[in-house]
Amino acid sequence: MSEQITVSQYIIRFLESKGITWIPGVPGGTILPLYESLAGSNIEHVLARHEQGAGFIAQGRARSTGEVSAVFVSSGPGVANLITAVADAQRDSVPLLIFSGQVPLGLMGTDAFQELPTVKIVSSVVKKVYLVEEPNQITEILEEAFLLCGEGKKGPVWIDLPKDIQTQKINLPENNIPFGGSSHLDFLEQVSKADPLSFESLDIFLDEFKFLLKSSRFPLLYIGGGAKKEYLRLREFVSRFQIPAVTTLMGLGIFEKDDPMNLGMMGMHGTVAANEALGVCDLLIGIGVRFDDRATGAIEKFCNQAKIIHIDIDAREIGKNKSVTLSLQKDISEVLPFLLEEDFQVQNKESLLQVETWKQIPEEHPMKSILLDFASVLPSGEHFVLTDVGQHQMWVAQYFPFHQPLSWITSGGQGTMGFGLPTAIGVALSHRDSHVYCFTGDGSIMMNLQELSTLREQNLNVKIILINNEHLGLVKQQQDLFYGSLYSGSKFHFHPDFSMLCESFGIVYYEWDWRSEVQDLETVLEKKGPALVEVRVPSSWGVYPFVPGGKSNQEYILGQVTT
Incomplete structure (x- = not known):
């Protein structure tokens, strides 16, 4: 006869099997069954003083390790207080697995104490939200939710747990790996094996990439946070082919500060060199970027004279804000090794001299x-x-x-x-x-x-x-x-x-x-x-350069800052 455990015990065992050793949260009445199971586990609980704080503490683990992190909150105000941290995680592709308590199933929809329609409220700020209505759903939901958090474009996934569901018992699967096994889920195989990069499609992309680069006199790399795990290969790429690069706020550190090919941060508070280069480049190669307004300035004025290549893991980002000439929906990790094998001939000596001129413009502060x-x-x-x-x-x-x-x-x-x-x-x-x-x-x-x-x-x-x-x-x-x-x-x-x-x-x-x-x-x-x-510091100190809203990146203000 198989072992029976409660849904909350199963959740804790699952999290332990995924290597999670600590979880931040703030307990409340509707999530206490899960906390009871947590107390008997090897997972340390970090008691935050506010649910938003708990969400950001979980983000600290996820952002610094790249791993899925969990957070526990109770229903009602606990859910509402957490939303800001979850929305922040969604926008920056941070893998959070959220567990919220909910009133018992029989009370849902009655305006019960500390009830909120969690699924309806959070659906726009997560990759997916689940309401567990049957105890045996939990095994597949956990596997699917954990995978969704960390696969593809990472992000938050939310599991809403009615209090009575948490205490109900389920059978552990027999003759199968109870935690981490995915053989019973077609969904998992579809996500993990979807859209393989064929040699034929790669060859077509590389041929067009090389043609655009060969035709260019001022190519420029536009690199964002989606590419930072490949920073060593990107450094090799710009060094070998001498293509200058600008980065977004989230892409800082991909190139070393004193790298001659590094023009620095672009956008509202970007460097003169970065923003001027964006105004005259004739080929822009965007990798792991969203073309968001703080980076591009007025989008209708952004790189209008340039052909644009966009490589990103998320198809929804390609062409969303700016039309592109050539695109590839792929993780840059799958593409860079092939790009580094190529022998590009880049004719951009004049543009590199221009870059050096821009770098001489003082931006002291x-x-x-x-x-x-x-x-x-x-x-x-x-x-x-x-x-x-x-x-x-x-x-x-x-x-x-x-x-x-x-x-x-x-x-x-x-x-x-x-x-x-x-x-x-x-x-x-x-x-x-x-x-x-x-x-x-x-x-x-x-x-x-x-x-x-x-x-x-x-x-x-x-x-x-x-x-x-x-x-x-x-x-x-x-x-x-x-x-x-x-x-x-x-x-x-x-x-x-x-x-x-x-x-x-x-x-x-x-x-x-x-x-x-x-x-x-x-x-x-x-x-x-x-x-x-x-x-x-004096309140008179400003942040310059400054690109006003609605202006192009070349319409920056260079302020005077005195001590």
């Missing part, structure tokens, strides 16, 4: 020296750099010398303030011997401030660098530029004492004067455990 000073005293060993969202995010993106892209983590598509601190906790939980640095602003830090308690409870090696200008900096900057310096809602009229705040949480505090020496800062960064470093 006091934040550049601050961030380079900070980078100069980082302890040796693996480290991760995260940001919240705001001016500090753009400054870090512009000036920090990233050595590889997997250590750079930020909220891209949604631009979620409050992202940094909880995500840094998740990164540190996944890389306990690494150094984790979270740059934040005095606006962003307040949006998930409660997770300082989680950070201290876990005693993680996270250093928070608080850039404090007493304003919502990007809002103020736009009010300065476009609204006659009418500061409505951008200035904080009360300023917390962050030293006392840190003392209340038991976290080391240090205020660093950016005009002073960096030795004291180095001492703080070397110490194990959490700390907050506050850096006060």
Whole structure:
């Protein structure tokens, strides 16, 4: 006779079989059966102080490891509080597996206590959402959901669990692998083996690729976060064929800062060289990119003189925002080895000389020296750099010398303030011997401030660098530029004492004067455990270059920043 276990016990065993060793969450009445099973397992629970924080903690693991991460929340407000973190994961292709409690099946649709129509609410921000209505559904749902999270274009998948379903018993499969086995699901084979890259289709693509490249005088690579796992091959590609490259915010670190072929970040706060190159290139090769508005500027003015090649894993992105000349729906990992075997003849000497001219245009800013000073005293060993969202995010993106892209983590598509601190906790939980640095602003830090308690409870090696200008900096900057310096809602009229705040949480505090020496800062960064470093800067500092909304990338503003 087969062993019988509850649905919640099956879920926990499944997660254990997938190598998940810790799960963040916030319990509540409708998910307590799952928590009961969790308590008897080898999986550690990380108690967040808010469900949004739990979602971002799970993101920290997923973004830094590339693996599917799980998160537990209860029904009603637990679901609603988590949605921001899930929407953020969906936009940046982060694999999250969400388990939410739900009222018992018999109460659904009655406006029961802490009931929300979860499936209806979250369906637009996940790859798929499941409502478990029969206990025996759970085996196939788990297998399918886990695969959907991590295969193809990664993203969040949601499983809604009525409370009474969690306690019902099911039989473990006989004569089969109970966890991780997929032989009984046609769906799994379809997803994992779909659309193989035939040699014939590849040959056609390569022939057209070579023809377009041979005909070009100013080819340019446009590289995004979807290509960062192949950063070493991409570095080899640009070095061998001497094709300059621009990157999106999410693609930073794919090329080293001082690589002569690296023109830097493009778009709203991109470099002069990157944005000018986009204006004159005659062939744009986009890899792992979405052609989103922050990167392209006014899409109707973007690279209108260029033929466009687009390689992306998601067919829905190809031609969505910009028509292309040649496309291939594939993971770049399947294509780059063949591209590197080719012998392209690139006739772009004049364009490379032009690139050098653009690179000479000064883009100096006091934040550049601050961030380079900070980078100069980082302890040796693996480290991760995260940001919240705001001016500090753009400054870090512009000036920090990233050595590889997997250590750079930020909220891209949604631009979620409050992202940094909880995500840094998740990164540190996944890389306990690494150094984790979270740059934040005095606006962003307040949006998930409660997770300082989680950070201290876990005693993680996270250093928070608080850039404090007493304003919502990007809002103020736009009010300065476009609204006659009418500061409505951008200035904080009360300023917390962050030293006392840190003392209340038991976290080391240090205020660093950016005009002073960096030795004291180095001492703080070397110490194990959490700390907050506050850096006060003038509110007059802006982020430049700046491409106003509705303008082309070549219509940038170069502001004057004084100290």
